Amino acid sequence: MSKWKKEAPKLEKVEDRPVTIKVPEKKPEQKEILGLPKKEYLRVDEVSDFFRVTDRTVRLWVEHGKLTAVKIGGVTRLTRESVIEFPIKMK
Numbered sequence: 001m002s003k004w005k006k007e008a009p010k011l012e013k014v015e016d017r018p019v020t021i022k023v024p025e026k027k028p029e030q031k032e033i034l035g036l037p038k039k040e041y042l043r044v045d046e047v048s049d050f051f052r053v054t055d056r057t058v059r060l061w062v063e064h065g066k067l068t069a070v071k072i073g074g075v076t077r078l079t080r081e082s083v084i085e086f087p088i089k090m091k
Helices: 044-051 055-063 080-090
Strands: 041-043 069-072 075-079
Touching: 041 044, 041 080, 044 055, 044 075, 044 080, 055 075, 075 080
Parallel strands: none
Antiparallel strands: 041 075, 069 075
């Protein structure tokens, strides 16, 4: 055998048992919606432009629990998921 080719190591038989393989979780793909930025959290003005209403209307929807919002650094942000599901809730 040449010095460049090495013999493959011998494998020992291991007892048969089930093997668990961990697959990394993928983030769910964000739905493509025209006019809505592809971000997880949206500003109030982005949502008001999308629905063609005033910023005050969006803030009222948040106060009444129709949209989900969080405060990030003292600024109100709305979750993209709640904005996408909002028209469905209203029917």
